[in-house]
Amino acid sequence: xxxxxxxxxxxxxxxxxxxxxxxxxxxxxxxxxxxxxxxxxxxxxxxxxxxxxxxxxxxxxxxxxxxxxxxxxxxxxxxxxxxxxxxxxxxxxxxxxxxxxxxxxxxxxxxxxxxxxxxxxxxxxxxxxxxxxxxxxxxxxxxxxxxxxxxxxxxxxxxxxxxxxxxxxxxxxxxxxxxxxxxxxxxxxxxxxxxxxxxxxxxxxxxxxxxxxxxxxxxxxxxxxxxxxxxxxxxxxxxxxxxxxxxxxxxxxxxxxxxxxxxxxxxxxxxxxxxxxxxxxxxxxxxxxxxxxxxxxxxxxxxxxxxxxxxxxxxxxxxxxxxxxxxxxxxxxxxxxxxxxxxxxxxxxxxxxxxxxxxxxxxxxxxxxxxxxxxxxxxxxxxxxxxxxxx
Amino acid sequence: xxxxxxxxxxxxxxxxxxxxxxxxxxxxxxxxxxxxxxxxxxxxxxxxxxxxxxxxxxxxxxxxxxxxxxxxxxxxxxxxxxxxxxxxxxxxxxxxxxxxxxxxxxxxxxxxxxxxxxxxxxxxxxxxxxxxxxxxxxxxxxxxxxxxxxxxxxxxxxxxxxxxxxxxxxxxxxxxxxxxxxxxxxxxxxxxxxxxxxxxx
Numbered sequence: 001x002x003x004x005x006x007x008x009x010x011x012x013x014x015x016x017x018x019x020x021x022x023x024x025x026x027x028x029x030x031x032x033x034x035x036x037x038x039x040x041x042x043x044x045x046x047x048x049x050x051x052x053x054x055x056x057x058x059x060x061x062x063x064x065x066x067x068x069x070x071x072x073x074x075x076x077x078x079x080x081x082x083x084x085x086x087x088x089x090x091x092x093x094x095x096x097x098x099x100x101x102x103x104x105x106x107x108x109x110x111x112x113x114x115x116x117x118x119x120x121x122x123x124x125x126x127x128x129x130x131x132x133x134x135x136x137x138x139x140x141x142x143x144x145x146x147x148x149x150x151x152x153x154x155x156x157x158x159x160x161x162x163x164x165x166x167x168x169x170x171x172x173x174x175x176x177x178x179x180x181x182x183x184x185x186x187x188x189x190x191x192x193x194x195x196x197x198x199x200x201x202x203x204x205x206x207x208x209x210x211x212x213x214x215x216x217x218x219x220x221x222x223x224x225x226x227x228x229x230x231x232x233x234x235x236x237x238x239x240x241x242x243x244x245x246x247x248x249x250x251x252x253x254x255x256x257x258x259x260x261x262x263x264x265x266x267x268x269x270x271x272x273x274x275x276x277x278x279x280x281x282x283x284x285x286x287x288x289x290x291x292x293x294x295x296x297x298x299x300x301x302x303x304x305x306x307x308x309x310x311x312x313x314x315x316x317x318x319x320x321x322x323x324x325x326x327x328x329x330x331x332x333x334x335x336x337x338x339x340x341x342x343x344x345x346x347x348x349x350x351x352x353x354x355x356x357x358x359x360x361x362x363x364x365x366x367x368x369x370x371x372x373x374x375x376x377x378x379x380x381x382x383x384x385x386x387x388x389x390x391x
Numbered sequence: 392x393x394x395x396x397x398x399x400x401x402x403x404x405x406x407x408x409x410x411x412x413x414x415x416x417x418x419x420x421x422x423x424x425x426x427x428x429x430x431x432x433x434x435x436x437x438x439x440x441x442x443x444x445x446x447x448x449x450x451x452x453x454x455x456x457x458x459x460x461x462x463x464x465x466x467x468x469x470x471x472x473x474x475x476x477x478x479x480x481x482x483x484x485x486x487x488x489x490x491x492x493x494x495x496x497x498x499x500x501x502x503x504x505x506x507x508x509x510x511x512x513x514x515x516x517x518x519x520x521x522x523x524x525x526x527x528x529x530x531x532x533x534x535x536x537x538x539x540x541x542x543x544x545x546x547x548x549x550x551x552x553x554x555x556x557x558x559x560x561x562x563x564x565x566x567x568x569x570x571x572x573x574x575x576x577x578x579x580x581x582x583x584x585x586x587x588x589x590x591x592x
Binding site: 308 | 431432433459539547548550551552553554555557
């Protein structure tokens with residue numbers, strides 16, 4: 001398999017993470033933690049990198065669309081207030097790139113972000129071989145205005161590592177919100193690039209060549225048949241004014257069945273369709289926000305090996321997901337190396353990689369499940385007060 | 392007439408698959424039974440006295456789990472149920488793990504893993520860690536597809552691979568023969584006897 005994926009991540013002052021040191025990421029990653037600990041903020045790093053590379057994106061837009069430097073930078077940043085992101089992205093053979101970006105606001109008068117440091121290395125066997133970019137360089141010194149942009153976003157500047165930019169561009173985030181998908185497809189003000197809440201799912205289906213579109217929908221239909229046997233003949237169609245829809249036949253007592261569109265599908269069905277579709281897209285890492293929502297616990301407990309099967313199919317994409325669900329984490333095939341536990345720290349949140357945590361390693365390699373080991377670690381220390389809180 | 396089981400309490404999903412296969416073969420009707428899956432050894436034992444209490448209250452309850460590395464099943468059960476099991480509660484443990492019951496149908500297991508029959512253990516109940524053994528067999532002799540599912544990824548410290556549960560579940564559902572396996576696994580043989588006795592009670 002030659003699919004590129006993120007293999008390492010380090011952060012400084014990113015949102016509520018003051019420091020993340022060299023997190024090893026594998027093909028599947030499960031980010032686990034209590035509410036409001038920063039699971040979405042962690043996934044957002046990868047979306048941020050994608051936003052840098054999008055048309056109409058770039059550093060200023062990516063920062064601005066997140067509410068400016070004040071929102072992007074950790075509240076706990078002190079003297080060294082630069083935000084730093086470092087990722088390694090390689091294929092299975094360890095060929096790929098390392099990308100490092102540090103940025104900060106220009107100065108107090110000019111709040112827009114500026115590049116403090118930007119570096120790209122070529123990686124071979126996972127190790128850096130040669131440096132392809134090292135900024136600020138002499139051109140930046142001559143014209144500091146250049147530092148308002150990353151080299152990643154400029155096709156003229158990223159010639160030697162365009163593959164990296166292309167990889168980052170294929171990062172997909174889904175947090176399908178059925179209510180929004182059901183709304184008419186009027187263009188709503190969205191954040192940069194692809195729509196975070198899955199409203200563009202129907203457009204993505206539309207823009208897929210008919211042959212693949214049909215094959216993918218037919219695979220989805222097969223899964224739906226298992227979990228929602230009353231839905232048949234899932235198909236893509238355009239309405240009178242050319243808007244895209246999904247339609248299926250809903251079997252009922254009349255025998256004929258009724259034709260339904262996505263606006264009438266249940267939340268669970270819609271989320272499952274979104275999940276199944278994106279799993280089949282040939283692309284870079286897929287970020288899934290709580291895929292368990294509105295799904296039956298029986299299905300949730302089968303999601304982890306399902307993702308594995310999808311990945312074993314040709315060019316399976318990396319999946320980084322956040323979850324609260326014990327059921328999802330109860331599969332015995334989840335290894336400690338795939339688990340990332342978010343915990344409150346003295347300043348902000350910290351990430352514990354299962355690979356680096358002796359107790360998680362010890363318990364899970366004795367046969368305990370991730371749900372038995374990690375979920376109890378996420379229980380909030382004061383949860384019993386919730387029982388006494390006045391609603 | 393088949394004896395009706397009301398509740399089946401299981402350590403994991405694989406035990407559930409075994410129960411679905413095994414119980415109907417022993418004249419136990421599970422069509423109305425509720426299946427509770429503990430999803431882990433700790434919760435399985437935490438709830439065991441409640442399952443026994445349900446039997447005391449009149450339900451027919453079956454529980455399946457693993458002995459794991461405990462020296463003696465009797466002592467382990469006595470620790471959790473000091474007053475013993477109710478007459479309508481059958482609690483059986485695989486020695487040492489469910490996988491020994493599966494390896495015990497050696498012909499089907501060899502065919503399923505695409506490995507030579509001679510590689511299968513003769514006495515799976517005597518294995519210290521049947522799960523390790525199954526994974527080891529898959530790793531040394533299995534096809535690529537089998538290895539991808541059953542064997543942990545290189546550098547990962549989990550016990551089994553990412554596709555282990557569904558792959559083994561498929562084996563139980565479509566291939567495993569409990570009565571054949573019982574010839575090689577004394578703990579399965581005893582479980583079958585106990586369940587048969589329940590069906591006649």
